[in-house]
Each structure stands twice: as structure tokens, then as C-alpha cells.
Amino acid sequence: MFSIFVLLVSACGFMLKCIKNRCFVCTYGIILLPIWLVVLIFGFVGLAFAFASKDMINDACFDLKAETSTTLDIEGST
Numbered sequence: 001m002f003s004i005f006v007l008l009v010s011a012c013g014f015m016l017k018c019i020k021n022r023c024f025v026c027t028y029g030i031i032l033l034p035i036w037l038v039v040l041i042f043g044f045v046g047l048a049f050a051f052a053s054k055d056m057i058n059d060a061c062f063d064l065k066a067e068t069s070t071t072l073d074i075e076g077s078t
Helices: 002-015 022-068
Strands: none
Touching: 002 022
């Protein structure tokens, strides 16, 4: 739903070339700022999850490697 709204606002941006009314330009600017902020915030959150998940995967792999590489000593073996 949000993506459709973004596409409609971007289409309004194309109409700025033809429509010279100041009310339209001000309304477009007021609508564009929150959309820009939401898109930017989603981008930063996605980037944070991407980098955080890489560290979590590395930690899990090191833990698994530590668990599987232990050796068992059998009593009485030479």
C-alpha cells in the first residue's frame, strides 16, 4: 500500500513541469518530506539488520565449531 502511495506522489512530481500553481508545489513538498523520511528510515533499519545478522551468523558458527571440535579422552587408552 505504501509503495502505491509513493508511486502516486512521484507521478505528482512529474506534473510539476506542467502545473505552475504554488498550492500544488507546496502540497507536494509537504507530502514528499514524510515519505522521504519513511523510506530513509526503512533503509537504515534494513541495513542495520543486514550487518547485525552477519555478526550473529559468525558468532553462531564459531560456537558450533567450538562444540564440535572438542575431543573426548577415553580412560585407559594409550
